[in-house]
Amino acid sequence: MSRGFGWPELQFVLHGLLWTLGLSAVALTAGGVGGMIIALARVSRLRVLRIVAGGYIGLFQGTPVLMQLFLAFFGLAVLTGVQMDAWPAVTLAFTLYAGAFLGEIWRGAIQAVPPEQWEAARALGLRRPATLLRVVLPQAVRLAIPPTVGFLVQLIKSTAVASIIGFVEVTRAGQLMVNVTFRPMLVYPLVALLYFAVCWPVSLLAGRLERRLDARGSGSPRR
């Protein structure tokens, strides 16, 4: 009744890895859009926007991602009246989660651009949107890239909790294969290795980008 761990089983796990990567990519993209809005709201001149965005970040950084996932899952069920697939809930939850973290990272990057840059642009007669778009953001992007790449590792790892509500990414795929092969000593370390194979290069890249930025100075013109 129990079967061995062969090529079909490995294929199933690798297929799960694709879903892990897909979910991470969707969350990074959609969360990136949300994060941009959050970051701009955080540096807005409107107090209300700053407070709302700050509250959003605090809420998502101050609660477990697993709880956010459960709330998305049960919240969507409440809204639509039917129990849905895991996919809409996990994409929603991880998009909101990524949006909060990216928003905070990018706020930091925008505020790290020296205030003189704002003043100089203003003195040249640029309006605020133009200042932001043409002067501040191009400089902030350079500062933002290393921590954003670093966050990607955190995001990929955190998608493992999607397995808990039954979304078949690589962790859940591994679990299912353990259930049919009874080889936990083989499968779970393999799953861990797969995560490591994906995350470690990204971590190394983040570290390298950070050191390069350090070597060049803060990225802003020195006086």
Next chain:
Amino acid sequence: MGYVFQFGVVWEHLPELLAGALLTLRLSVGAFVLGLLLAVLLTYARGYGSRAVRGPVVAYIEFMRNTPLLVQLFVLYFSLPAIGVRLGANQAALLGLALNFAAYGAEILRGGMQAVPVGQIEAANALGLRRWRVFRHVVLMPALRVAYPALASQFVLMMLGSSVVSAISATDLTAVTNTLQSTTFRGFEFYFVATGIYLAMALAARAGLDVAYRWLFPPLLRLRSA
């Protein structure tokens, strides 16, 4: 939408939720203490060990930081019994959290140690202090002061991340919530309140750790006011 929210049932089960929250807190604090001790050892081994020691230490730190806690817990709880190591769910949760925290702690401490001036270490060596004592008094303590804010943040992250121990049937706040929602069918309400408890714990921990910082590491130089 025909759903009517009912929070009454949640309040009836509040004692159970709080018992779960207490275990979450105990696991987090236990893992912090164990993990920090291990982090100090790892940091020492990385800084003073031979090549043969440093390699595995760095590999351990990198591996733990680049794999999900959930999978690490699965290995501890589901894989190890296959080679005869059986841990209870709560034990495996504590061990997993501690091993995970140790890797992050070691990385944070390394950053803190880089802030210790080399001249200070040379001075201690010149005074004839033993290597471990130099490490402890001259390197570690100042490094801890520098690393404290990052360690505190990491503690809060771990406490929130610990909600995944419910997946190996440890009876923390998340697991209690899972059980209650499956018997009452009030999923949204229970998760909503449990999330609120996590948020309160995170805010309280952050505030408490800030107070502890001022108590543990008073300002080095006190300017005497006339």
